Amino acid sequence: MSAVVSAEGLALRFDERILWEGLSLELQRGEFLAVLGPNGTGKTSLLRILLGLLEPSAGRVLVNGKPPREGREQVGYVPQQRAFDRDLALRARDLVRLGLDGHRWGVGRLDGAERARIDRALESVGARDYADAPIGRLSGGEQQRLRVAQALVSDPALILADEPLLSLDLAYQLAITGLLDERRRTAGTPVVFVTHDINPVLGMVDRVLYLAPGDWAIGTPDEVLTSETLSHLYGTDVDVLRVRGRVVVVGTPDDQHVHHVDYEH
Amino acid sequence: MFTDLLAQHFVHTALLAGAVVAVVSGAIGIFVVTRGASFAVHAISELGFTGAAGALVLGIDPVIGMISGSLVVGLVLGLLSLRGRERDSAIGAVLAFGLGIGVLFLSLYRGYATQATNLLFGSIVGVSSRQLFELTIVALIVTAGLAACYRPLLFSSVDPEVAAARGVPLRALSVAIFLLLALTTAEAIQVVGVLLVLTLVITPAAAAQRLTARPGLALALSILVALVATEGGILLSLAQSWPTSFFISAISFAIYIAARVFKRS
Numbered sequence: 001m002s003a004v005v006s007a008e009g010l011a012l013r014f015d016e017r018i019l020w021e022g023l024s025l026e027l028q029r030g031e032f033l034a035v036l037g038p039n040g041t042g043k044t045s046l047l048r049i050l051l052g053l054l055e056p057s058a059g060r061v062l063v064n065g066k067p068p069r070e071g072r073e074q075v076g077y078v079p080q081q082r083a084f085d086r087d088l089a090l091r092a093r094d095l096v097r098l099g100l101d102g103h104r105w106g107v108g109r110l111d112g113a114e115r116a117r118i119d120r121a122l123e124s125v126g127a128r129d130y131a132d133a134p135i136g137r138l139s140g141g142e143q144q145r146l147r148v149a150q151a152l153v154s155d156p157a158l159i160l161a162d163e164p165l166l167s168l169d170l171a172y173q174l175a176i177t178g179l180l181d182e183r184r185r186t187a188g189t190p191v192v193f194v195t196h197d198i199n200p201v202l203g204m205v206d207r208v209l210y211l212a213p214g215d216w217a218i219g220t221p222d223e224v225l226t227s228e229t230l231s232h233l234y235g236t237d238v239d240v241l242r243v244r245g246r247v248v249v250v251g252t253p254d255d256q257h258v259h260h261v262d263y264e265h
Numbered sequence: 266m267f268t269d270l271l272a273q274h275f276v277h278t279a280l281l282a283g284a285v286v287a288v289v290s291g292a293i294g295i296f297v298v299t300r301g302a303s304f305a306v307h308a309i310s311e312l313g314f315t316g317a318a319g320a321l322v323l324g325i326d327p328v329i330g331m332i333s334g335s336l337v338v339g340l341v342l343g344l345l346s347l348r349g350r351e352r353d354s355a356i357g358a359v360l361a362f363g364l365g366i367g368v369l370f371l372s373l374y375r376g377y378a379t380q381a382t383n384l385l386f387g388s389i390v391g392v393s394s395r396q397l398f399e400l401t402i403v404a405l406i407v408t409a410g411l412a413a414c415y416r417p418l419l420f421s422s423v424d425p426e427v428a429a430a431r432g433v434p435l436r437a438l439s440v441a442i443f444l445l446l447a448l449t450t451a452e453a454i455q456v457v458g459v460l461l462v463l464t465l466v467i468t469p470a471a472a473a474q475r476l477t478a479r480p481g482l483a484l485a486l487s488i489l490v491a492l493v494a495t496e497g498g499i500l501l502s503l504a505q506s507w508p509t510s511f512f513i514s515a516i517s518f519a520i521y522i523a524a525r526v527f528k529r530s
Contacts, residue, residue, distance in 0.1 A: 084423070089479065089483035102433070104417070106412065
């Protein structure tokens with residue numbers, strides 16, 4: 001079975017600044033990869049490379065054996081929660097539909113099978129009750145469930161999520177991560193999950209890619225989230241503590257931003 | 266006297282021209298409102314006025330000057346594809362300068378002042394059969410463009426981040442919508458004038474958004490409101506010799522207020 005994502009020797013540089021070099025990575029079916037690290041280390045850029053929206057400065061990447069640009073149709077993308085205008089003329093089901101055929105030209109009419117698919121996607125995230133509600137009137141958590149449905153409706157071979165839990169309360173964080181976890185367990189769809197806080201996904205993460213300023217590390221959470229590894233990455237003393245099943249990192253140069261217990265709103 | 270007027274050829278031409286312009290204005294308005302680009306409409310129309318004033322000075326058809334002016338601004342705004350506050354201030358700066366040039370052109374122009382007044386306030390009852398033909402051709406171009414881009418245009422308007430991830434070409438669509446908007450604006454100027462273009466492009470779409478959250482239905486309602494306002498305005502101005510533009514803006518605004526008061530279905 002070939003890897004869903006295979007990246008070799010990826011580098012990302014902006015002008016003189018080197019974000020990372022020599023990054024190689026294979027993502028197998030059913031894998032859950034968390035991408036961690038402080039702001040400005042190219043977490044989102046990595047997703048953009050996987051989507052074919054950004055060319056790496058060096059290296060090669062294949063998604064489903066194809067260049068990312070061609071493999072894009074088979075990628076489901078879950079963005080950060082952001083508010084919609086209250087009066088936006090768009091219902092929950094319309095948002096989900098855009099994930100199915102929004103990238104195609106023309107006006108387009110849905111056939112019965114497509115309608116059923118949209119209904120199934122809404123059902124699968126528990127959004128049936130508000131399927132016809134205006135998107136701008138729903139809560140952030142409800143909107144984020146719809147984002148998952150939008151990403152799943154095209155039956156993707158890979159899911160990329162960029163800080164999908166930001167500004168969600170704990171119950172919704174659990175719901176969203178549960179949905180993604182269920183998808184990869186039942187359909188084998190691997191998940192690349194960019195987050196500043198590992199804790200909501202700690203129980204389901206297979207591997208962690210930690211991007212630090214100028215360096216990176218990859219491995220299981222137990223391998224990467226250690227005082228030794230992070231101290232090495234940051235080039236300064238960093239303590240990784242396990243407190244009541246949560247990971248707490250203390251001593252990084254930008255302490256307040258990194259996956260920290262007190263980040264919740 | 267009113268019924269006599271209704272039998273007149275110029276009245277029929279005016280009603281047909283009004284209908285043509287209303288359909289495209291109402292249709293594109295939905296995308297403009299969704300993208301939060303109302304101010305851009307204003308800029309495009311006022312700089313269309315500058316183009317027309319320039320054409321008057323040069324002794325060429327003001328409609329040609331107007332369309333050129335609108336298209337140039339549309340192209341620039343589309344290419345910049347700025348968002349939010351940055352776009353507002355850029356538009357404001359360009360608009361003010363362009364309008365200044367328009368004032369200079371008008372002072373240089375030694376012909377009939379009515380031409381200039383018509384540009385500012387519209388002259389629907391003065392539309393010739395040839396103009397009606399031209400309006401129809403441009404309207405067909407805009408309609409075809411909107412239909413061809415409908416789904417990706419909606420996607421990129423309501424949800425740009427995910428649209429980009431799905432491969433929707435955001436910048437190309439931004440240029441496309443602003444060019445179509447420039448053509449529409451040049452049409453609407455001939456009916457309601459530079460100063461009242463918003464009454465056909467923004468108000469109906471804003472009213473429609475209040476009435477429904479279904480994207481397709483909102484588009485249809487926006488067209489309907491623009492049609493009712495335009496045709497109603499023309500008819501009322503025949504009965505009572507106040508300016509057509511006043512009646513069109515009054516009807517359009519009355520429907521908007523009613524839509525705000527009524528609950529959305």
